Amino acid sequence: MKTDHPVYLFLSAGAEAFRVLTGGRELDGAYRFCSLTIKGIERRLDGIFEPEGHAGPVYVVEFQGQSSEKAWYNLLTKIGLYGEEHPRSDVIGIAIFLREQDVPAFPSWANHVEAPLLNVVLRRVLPDWLARDPDNPYVAVFAPLLIDDDEVLRTQAAGYWRTVQEAPLDPEVRGILSQVLEFWFFERFCGLTAKEVWAMLNLLTPIQETKAYQSILAEGKIEGKIEGKIEGKADSLKRLLTRRYGPVPPWAEQRIDAATVAQLDGWLDGIFDAANLEDLIGPESG
Numbered sequence: 001m002k003t004d005h006p007v008y009l010f011l012s013a014g015a016e017a018f019r020v021l022t023g024g025r026e027l028d029g030a031y032r033f034c035s036l037t038i039k040g041i042e043r044r045l046d047g048i049f050e051p052e053g054h055a056g057p058v059y060v061v062e063f064q065g066q067s068s069e070k071a072w073y074n075l076l077t078k079i080g081l082y083g084e085e086h087p088r089s090d091v092i093g094i095a096i097f098l099r100e101q102d103v104p105a106f107p108s109w110a111n112h113v114e115a116p117l118l119n120v121v122l123r124r125v126l127p128d129w130l131a132r133d134p135d136n137p138y139v140a141v142f143a144p145l146l147i148d149d150d151e152v153l154r155t156q157a158a159g160y161w162r163t164v165q166e167a168p169l170d171p172e173v174r175g176i177l178s179q180v181l182e183f184w185f186f187e188r189f190c191g192l193t194a195k196e197v198w199a200m201l202n203l204l205t206p207i208q209e210t211k212a213y214q215s216i217l218a219e220g221k222i223e224g225k226i227e228g229k230i231e232g233k234a235d236s237l238k239r240l241l242t243r244r245y246g247p248v249p250p251w252a253e254q255r256i257d258a259a260t261v262a263q264l265d266g267w268l269d270g271i272f273d274a275a276n277l278e279d280l281i282g283p284e285s286g
Helices: 004-011 015-021 071-085 122-132 150-166 171-188 194-201 211-218 229-245 250-257 261-270 277-281
Strands: 031-038 043-051 058-064 091-097 117-121
Touching (some): 004 015, 004 058, 004 171, 004 229, 015 031, 015 058, 150 171, 150 194, 171 194, 229 250, 250 277, 261 277
Parallel strands (some): 058 091, 091 117
Antiparallel strands (some): 043 058
């Protein structure tokens, strides 16, 4: 299951998202989340929390959804590059892994408790949190990553969706969490059609009344379009592109609608590395 782009989208929801994803660490004071490119070598720091109006530490967040032997060194490089440009800042690196086996063995000191890096394994901290605080919408969105049994997840899907929709959240934050949860359900149940996934998430709500359905229907994409996996990936990509780069132009929508699953996967994987829409899917005349 692809995780990098929805995780960074999740982090943009603010301080509570940071607390959940880091296993309980809290931001002290106001912080601004952004994506940053270090000039000169174009190394992107996708997840970074910078203090606003106070001298708190800067947090560089690196999420690893798959095993990578160089994950620690990648994070250390980004910390060093940011520190070179901001030498009077305290920079703290946080590596977030999905599973225990994804944590690289080297450098060995990085896995020590006293190391100047924070190590968070979601499979270690979030299942208990989900059981302890099931009404927390920031935790509920991780259910598709934490519940292994498909049938159990199916029966609980509508409840997690309602947790996000009924929580007292800012509308923009609710939209972010809804996109993340919906994205992961489409990835988890990639063999189902879009209608079937939405029905799973809204068992007590007619699908015609959901915002997701109305949004797609308004664009004429329910009837006559390819159902299932391609449709879900294309819609997810468009939403992420809109949030990252602004409104998607018609020529880009046409290119996305005509893409294969493999091409959509490649664009989804690269969305946080591309400086703009053209860098990701090519120029309009391409």
